[in-house]
Amino acid sequence: MEKIIAKLGLGSCGIAAGAGEVWTELQKVINDNSLPIRLEKTACIGMCFEEPVLELSGEGKPKIMLGKVTAADVQNVLDGYLNDKLEYNNIILHEHQEAVHNELIANQKRIVLRNCGVIDPESLEDYEAQGGYQALRKALQMQPMQIIDEVKASGLRGRGGAGFSTGMKWQFAHNAKNDKKYVVCNADEGDPGAFMDRSTLEGDPHAIIEGMIIGAYAMGADEGYLYVRAEYPMAIKHLKKALADAETKGYLGKNIMGTGFNCELHIKEGAGAFVCGEETALMQSIEGKRGMPTIRPPFPAESGLWGKPTNINNVETWANIPWIITNGAKAFRKFGTEKSPGTKVFALAGKIVNSGLIEVPMGMPLHDVIYKVGGGIKNGKKFKGVQLGGPSGGCVPAHLLDTTVDYDSITKTGAIMGSGGMVVMDEDSCMVDIARFFLNFTQNESCGKCTFCRIGTRRMLEILTRITEGKGEMEDIDKLEQLAVNIIKGSLCGLGQTAPNPVLTTLKYFRDEYIAHIVDKKCPAHSCTALLKYEVNPETCVGCTACARKCPVGCISGAVKQVHTIDQNKCIKCGACYAACKFNAITKE
Amino acid sequence: MSNSRADLDAILSRYKGRHGALIPLLQDVQNLEGYLRQDTMKYVSEQTGVPAAEIFGVATFYSMFRLKPQGKYVIRVCKGTACHVSGANGILNAIRENLKLNGTDDTTEDALFTVMEVACLGCCSLAPVIMIGDQTFGKLTPDTVPAVLKKFSA
Ligand SMILES: Cc1cc2nc3c(=O)[nH]c(=O)nc-3n(C[C@H](O)[C@H](O)[C@H](O)COP(=O)(O)O)c2cc1C
Ligand code: SF4
Ligand code: SF4
Ligand code: SF4
Ligand code: FES
Numbered sequence: 001m002e003k004i005i006a007k008l009g010l011g012s013c014g015i016a017a018g019a020g021e022v023w024t025e026l027q028k029v030i031n032d033n034s035l036p037i038r039l040e041k042t043a044c045i046g047m048c049f050e051e052p053v054l055e056l057s058g059e060g061k062p063k064i065m066l067g068k069v070t071a072a073d074v075q076n077v078l079d080g081y082l083n084d085k086l087e088y089n090n091i092i093l094h095e096h097q098e099a100v101h102n103e104l105i106a107n108q109k110r111i112v113l114r115n116c117g118v119i120d121p122e123s124l125e126d127y128e129a130q131g132g133y134q135a136l137r138k139a140l141q142m143q144p145m146q147i148i149d150e151v152k153a154s155g156l157r158g159r160g161g162a163g164f165s166t167g168m169k170w171q172f173a174h175n176a177k178n179d180k181k182y183v184v185c186n187a188d189e190g191d192p193g194a195f196m197d198r199s200t201l202e203g204d205p206h207a208i209i210e211g212m213i214i215g216a217y218a219m220g221a222d223e224g225y226l227y228v229r230a231e232y233p234m235a236i237k238h239l240k241k242a243l244a245d246a247e248t249k250g251y252l253g254k255n256i257m258g259t260g261f262n263c264e265l266h267i268k269e270g271a272g273a274f275v276c277g278e279e280t281a282l283m284q285s286i287e288g289k290r291g292m293p294t295i296r297p298p299f300p301a302e303s304g305l306w307g308k309p310t311n312i313n314n315v316e317t318w319a320n321i322p323w324i325i326t327n328g329a330k331a332f333r334k335f336g337t338e339k340s341p342g343t344k345v346f347a348l349a350g351k352i353v354n355s356g357l358i359e360v361p362m363g364m365p366l367h368d369v370i371y372k373v374g375g376g377i378k379n380g381k382k383f384k385g386v387q388l389g390g391p392s393g394g395c396v397p398a399h400l401l402d403t404t405v406d407y408d409s410i411t412k413t414g415a416i417m418g419s420g421g422m423v424v425m426d427e428d429s430c431m432v433d434i435a436r437f438f439l440n441f442t443q444n445e446s447c448g449k450c451t452f453c454r455i456g457t458r459r460m461l462e463i464l465t466r467i468t469e470g471k472g473e474m475e476d477i478d479k480l481e482q483l484a485v486n487i488i489k490g491s492l493c494g495l496g497q498t499a500p501n502p503v504l505t506t507l508k509y510f511r512d513e514y515i516a517h518i519v520d521k522k523c524p525a526h527s528c529t530a531l532l533k534y535e536v537n538p539e540t541c542v543g544c545t546a547c548a549r550k551c552p553v554g555c556i557s558g559a560v561k562q563v564h565t566i567d568q569n570k571c572i573k574c575g576a577c578y579a580a581c582k583f584n585a586i587t588k589e
Numbered sequence: 590m591s592n593s594r595a596d597l598d599a600i601l602s603r604y605k606g607r608h609g610a611l612i613p614l615l616q617d618v619q620n621l622e623g624y625l626r627q628d629t630m631k632y633v634s635e636q637t638g639v640p641a642a643e644i645f646g647v648a649t650f651y652s653m654f655r656l657k658p659q660g661k662y663v664i665r666v667c668k669g670t671a672c673h674v675s676g677a678n679g680i681l682n683a684i685r686e687n688l689k690l691n692g693t694d695d696t697t698e699d700a701l702f703t704v705m706e707v708a709c710l711g712c713c714s715l716a717p718v719i720m721i722g723d724q725t726f727g728k729l730t731p732d733t734v735p736a737v738l739k740k741f742s743a
């Protein structure tokens with residue numbers, strides 16, 4: 001029996017970073033040399049920025065994790081570990097010694113991600129070895145109302161964005177009288193720049209499924225759907241296998257664990273429409289129609305899928321359930337705050353050092369999330385803001401970094417908790433451009449049912465585009481604010497109702513940037529191309545001609561060893577000269 | 590053609606009588622024919638009894654459905670937030686320039702590539718990201734784009 005285990009992260013970003021080649025090499029080296037090593041795979045470890053990530057452990061040896069492993073490293077690393085003489089320049093975790101990311105892990109609390117990066121997500125046995133499906137066993141011996149009371153007592157709030165009490169929602173669906181009910185998992189993950197749900201789906205599919213079966217039992221449903229974004233092929237693959245394995249083992253299907261309870265779950269692949277993340281649109285889409293939101297009431301709990309009572313929860317909400325049933329509401333409440341108990345998974349991205357997936361107790365200050373767990377801002381740049389809640393959310397500026405991550409505190413800033421996307425911006429990010437980016441997104445994704453959402457967002461986008469091109473006027477700011485009010489009032493669903501948020505929060509916290517674009521015709525972040533001006537500094541230009549050779553429109557003139565000049569009328573502001581000059585003689589203003 | 594009609598009928602019979610199956614059905618049809626052809630959609634309507642207007646409505650609503658033929662490789666350029674702040678525009682421009690795509694064209698003349706924009710591929714840590722076929726490439730710069738495209742020639 002091999003005593004040493006080599007475990008490689010094969011989640012989608014691991015594969016994208018080259019983990020596939022490392023896997024092949026590991027297999028080859030272990031086989032060719034008959035090394036006493038067992039090779040295992042897992043999915044997202046959360047340290048996506050260090051991919052490919054390899055964990056080594058074994059009896060009498062420290063558990064360590066290596067980052068940015070390449071196929072060429074494999075032989076040395078394995079030999080070194082076996083002989084206790086490992087030398088590697090990127091040991092990211094070490095059980096007994098200082099290592100770069102020890103603190104990153106120490107500051108987290110993993111409930112939802114308890115198995116992610118630990119187990120092989122395609123192995124039901126691995127899940128069972130971690131206590132998997134014990135919560136279902138326990139739940140099936142409880143009365144449905146006992147389960148609902150436990151979920152209520154835990155204070156769990158929906159992780160899909162709105163933060164509604166999960167226990168209350170379950171109670172509504174439970175109370176609905178009908179012989180047919182459905183449960184649905186919302187795995188549409190629409191926020192562009194967020195991947196919490198992808199990692200959980202890929203890394204621990206059984207946890208979500210177990211949560212859904214428990215929910216179905218508690219609410220009296222016997223059928224359910226997982227609605228998964230089509231851009232997540234690996235998540236779909238792992239879910240399919242998990243459903244089949246669970247059914248074979250008798251955790252799903254007819255007469256579950258001999259209790260007489262039946263439950264069937266199906267996968268529905270999305271087809272690319274952000275609005276389908278909205279629960280009423282999602283149900284339309286499952287029914288095979290255009291995903292257009294419908295008026296509530298009736299709420300899904302009364303009349304949902306095919307007119308039957310339906311309960312929809314987010315991936316992360318479902319994944320919390322087995323833990324709560326196993327450990328109890330009290331244990332859950334040990335983490336987080338009074339009104340936002342438990343933990344929250346965040347996807348850190350943008351200009352942050354440790355971009356990846358983290359799970360922290362609610363109530364942690366944003367500052368700690370970004371600096372202690374996230375490792376701070378890339379390339380020593382200055383922090384400007386962090387976008388929470390994607391297109392429905394807002395940008396929290398530096399002076400509010402002591403805001404704690406819980407539903408109510410974040411809402412106070414004008415942003416929203418959202419589903420957990422955190423995109424960090426630095427001094428090079430233009431906040432007007434960010435607002436324009438989100439309006440472009442929502443404008444594209446509006447289903448078109450409500451006039452204000454359809455036309456209003458387009459007007460806002462036009463104004464924002466104008467401002468970023470230096471053609472804005474001060475009245476435009478008032479117009480934006482007026483449009484925002486009307487869109488919020490005149491929209492049927494959350495997409496329209498929250499679409500103006502990115503504009504409103506940037507106007508609130510970064511108004512000076514708007515004014516700089518409008519009055520001074522300057523982009524303080526040097527990001528809006530139309531407002532840039534490239535010039536040659538005659539003091540430092542040595543006349544090397546590098547810039548002139550790179551310019552795609554040939555608008556730089558000057559003889560060898562003479563100062564060069566740029567014809568501003570022809571310049572298309574591509575920045576090629578700026579990148580080409582080795583003497584820092586070209587300025588960008 | 591007759592072959593394809595038989596495959597089409599196989600898909601239709603697979604979904605026969607299943608409620609709410611229009612979207613997966615069209616996905617399978619698109620996988621078979623590369624895109625959703627007008628005459629195919631009419632045929633699907635006749636065979637399933639779903640009104641043609643509803644089929645066209647669904648096909649135009651979801652961005653995954655393509656109503657035009659597409660290249661051998663589909664390049665999905667991520668325009669999500671993380672990729673946007675990490676320079677996705679520059680990557681898109683570099684790809685379009687390298688493939689010599691003009692104006693609003695999205696498919697190359699030799700029908701090798703179709704370029705489309707998507708919102709987040711879920712690998713934001715590797716931003717900026719693109720996907721060619723089912724392979725993901727991250728941490729791109731405009732300078733590394735040509736080498737990536739070179740891997741996919743006829
Ligand atoms: C435009 C829009 C998009 C949404 N996208 C998602 C999504 O991608 N994932 C999600 O879980 N909830 C999304 N929601 C929220 C859902 O409507 C719903 O509130 C949620 O799935 C309920 O689950 P929870 O109570 O577990 O949070 C979206 C809402 C709106 C208005
Ligand atoms: S608010 Fe926008 S997305 Fe929502 S239903 Fe109205 S038009 Fe459609
Ligand atoms: S920015 Fe581009 S177009 Fe303008 S001078 Fe430099 S290289 Fe030429
Ligand atoms: S590359 Fe720089 S130093 Fe060389 S000619 Fe251009 S501006 Fe002058
Ligand atoms: S998917 Fe690889 S660590 Fe996140």
Ligand code: FES
Pocket residue numbers: 192193194667668669670671672673708709710711712713714716717718
């Ligand atoms: S924003 Fe590009 S992969 Fe997520």
